[in-house]
Amino acid sequence: MVPFDLNLIREEVPPPARRRMTLGLMLAYLVFSSGVLVVVVYGSTRKLVAAHKDRVDIARLDMNFREECPGTGDILSAAKQLGERATRRVETLNLLEDTLSRRMDLPRLMAGIVGALPRTATLHRVVLDKENGMVRFEVAVPADAASPLTIDVRQFVAAWGRDSYLAMELGKIRPVASHHRQIQGEEVLVMEFAGTLRRQEA
Amino acid sequence: MLQLPAAQCLADWFPNPAAGNKAPGHQEGVLAAVPRVEALRHLDVLRDADLLPVVVDVGCVALANLFLTLHPEACESDDVCLVNLSGQMADIALIGNGQKLFPRIVLSLNQTWEEALDYLKQNLMDVIEYGRQRLDFCGSPRVIFTGDVPFHDRLDSEFGAGLGSETCFWNPFSRCLRPRGRRAAQMVEPGAARMAASPGIALRRS
Numbered sequence: 001m002v003p004f005d006l007n008l009i010r011e012e013v014p015p016p017a018r019r020r021m022t023l024g025l026m027l028a029y030l031v032f033s034s035g036v037l038v039v040v041v042y043g044s045t046r047k048l049v050a051a052h053k054d055r056v057d058i059a060r061l062d063m064n065f066r067e068e069c070p071g072t073g074d075i076l077s078a079a080k081q082l083g084e085r086a087t088r089r090v091e092t093l094n095l096l097e098d099t100l101s102r103r104m105d106l107p108r109l110m111a112g113i114v115g116a117l118p119r120t121a122t123l124h125r126v127v128l129d130k131e132n133g134m135v136r137f138e139v140a141v142p143a144d145a146a147s148p149l150t151i152d153v154r155q156f157v158a159a160w161g162r163d164s165y166l167a168m169e170l171g172k173i174r175p176v177a178s179h180h181r182q183i184q185g186e187e188v189l190v191m192e193f194a195g196t197l198r199r200q201e202a
Numbered sequence: 203m204l205q206l207p208a209a210q211c212l213a214d215w216f217p218n219p220a221a222g223n224k225a226p227g228h229q230e231g232v233l234a235a236v237p238r239v240e241a242l243r244h245l246d247v248l249r250d251a252d253l254l255p256v257v258v259d260v261g262c263v264a265l266a267n268l269f270l271t272l273h274p275e276a277c278e279s280d281d282v283c284l285v286n287l288s289g290q291m292a293d294i295a296l297i298g299n300g301q302k303l304f305p306r307i308v309l310s311l312n313q314t315w316e317e318a319l320d321y322l323k324q325n326l327m328d329v330i331e332y333g334r335q336r337l338d339f340c341g342s343p344r345v346i347f348t349g350d351v352p353f354h355d356r357l358d359s360e361f362g363a364g365l366g367s368e369t370c371f372w373n374p375f376s377r378c379l380r381p382r383g384r385r386a387a388q389m390v391e392p393g394a395a396r397m398a399a400s401p402g403i404a405l406r407r408s
Contacts, residue, residue, distance in 0.1 A: 002267040002405050004303050006234055008212040008241060008258035016407065019256075 102199070104128070104169055112166040113137060116159030120145045124183075124190060133197040135170060143180060143187040153191065160195075170195035204235050211235045212258070218302035218337075230337070232303055234260045257406040261286060262293035262305040264402030265348070268374055270300050271405060281343035283330060283367070285322075286398055287315050287351050292322060293399070296333045296343065304333050316352050323364050330365065345369045348398045374398050 014022070058075070065075040072078045106128070114123050117139060124140040141151055153175055160166050160173045173195040181190050204211060217231035241258060248255045265286050269276070276282060277300035286293040290311055296304040308325045310318045326345065333339030345367045353360055354371040361369045373395040 003270050003300065004232070004263050004267055005216050006214050006232070006259050006263045007406070008214050008234060008236060008260075009245065009255065010214055012212075012245075013254070013256045 104197075105165070108165050109135070109169060112163040113139075113160065116156050116163065118151070121151070124188075130197075134194055135197060136176070136192065136194045139191045139193065140181075140183060140188040141191070143189050151189075151191075156193075166195075169198055171198060172196075204237065206237055210238050212238050212241045218304075230302075232263070232305060234263070257403060259403050259406060260293075260305065261399040261402075262295040262307065263303065264399045264405075265293060266295040266297050266303055266305075266402075267405055268398065268402030269295075269346070269372070270297065272374060274300065276344075281333075281340045283326065283343045283345045284372075285326065285345060285347045286349040287322075287347065288349055288396065292325070293349075294326065294329050296329055296337075296339055298333070298337070298339045302337070302339075304329070304337055304339065314352075315350075319353070319360055323361060326361070326365060330367070342367045346372045348372045348374065348395045350396045371395075372398075374401060 013019075062075040065072075065078065069078065072081075106126070110123060110126060113126075117123065121139050121141045124138040126135070126137040128135055139156070145151070157173055157175070160170075166173070173193050176192040176194045178189060178191040180187055182188075183190075213233065213235035215231050215233040217229050236258075245255050245258070262284070265284055269282070269284055277297055281299070282297045284293075284295040284297065286295075290309060292308040292310070292315070294306045294308060296306075298304075306325075306329050308322065310321060313321070315322055330339070330341065330343060333343075334341040342365075345361060345365055347354060347357060347369065348371065351357075351371060357369040357371060361367075375394045375397075
């Protein structure tokens with residue numbers, strides 16, 4: 001501390017405490033900025049090293065690919081061609097799946113028809129008439145068992161109407177005709193039914 | 203004498219505590235003022251050099267601070283009159299008991315101090331007499347010359363008898379530095395005292 005304190009610019013410059021605070025803040029900012037810079041440079045360096053390593057790996061894989069698959073160009077163009085081919089096949093599979101989903105499931109249809117039949121009746125013939133949008137089928141019952149007491153056609157039709165798949169695929173199933181016929185030396189009563197297809201297959 | 207509005211001046215002051223007990227409410231001190239434009243021009247030069255000026259002091263006050271810092275014992279018993287000579291200017295600082303200060307600046311525009319010894323002597327006598335009569339300084343302080351003093355080897359013969367005081371030459375660097383290197387040797391040469399006011403300003407921190 002000097003004995004005679006004279007400063008003509010006492011009001012012009014910040015006091016020492018304020019200068020110290022400003023300097024401290026600048027120092028803290030410098031340290032913070034340096035820290036951020038170090039982190040950013042570290043991150044960038046790691047990314048550069050990783051990118052360089054990727055390039056080396058790609059070059060090595062490309063060389064191996066050219067040795068193992070000569071005539072297919074480089075690995076990137078081959079990968080691109082394979083990708084395009086896979087895309088086309090996926091599109092084909094999607095079309096196929098779409099087609100299959102719209103195709104009628106005949107085993108399920110037949111199971112629905114047979115499920116409603118009594119034990120003595122058999123499904124004799126199923127005809128899918130796409131041109132007329134119809135399904136025709138015949139149910140054979142031994143002639144000796146075909147009495148109105150044992151065979152109730154309305155029960156068949158009602159049971160088929162309750163079957164969800166049959167209801168989805170076919171309109172109301174109606175009896176068309178019935179007649180006796182000899183099948184494998186046995187006389188049976190053949191009842192013919194028909195149902196309208198609800199949707200047309202592609 | 204500055205004939206400028208207060209707004210166009212830079213000014214500061216300090217009280218002389220030992221001289222403030224004459225009457226209730228009466229206080230004496232030193233007031234320094236300079237034209238603001240002139241001072242700011244010098245400060246701008248420093249700022250252009252990427253420096254931050256924080257203190258503007260008066261040469262003789264800085265010199266007194268330096269002397270009291272280096273030789274605190276010198277003012278305990280006697281008053282001291284410091285005289286710092288430069289080309290055309292003499293900074294005079296009359297220090298009493300290390301507590302009060304009476305500064306004065308004397309100019310010799312047409313003659314060197316070697317040629318104006320009588321003028322310098324007369325001004326010193328005026329300062330000492332004014333201090334004795336008005337400011338309660340003693341009448342025979344030690345007169346210590348520093349700065350550019352070409353007659354430093356014959357101070358006693360030139361001033362001793364006229365002033366009635368002991369005279370000597372003071373080079374502040376002779377005590378601070380040991381002449382080991384070439385630069386240090388130059389510093390302790392008598393000419394190095396020309397920079398006597400500079401370390402006095404360097405003592406300041408705020």
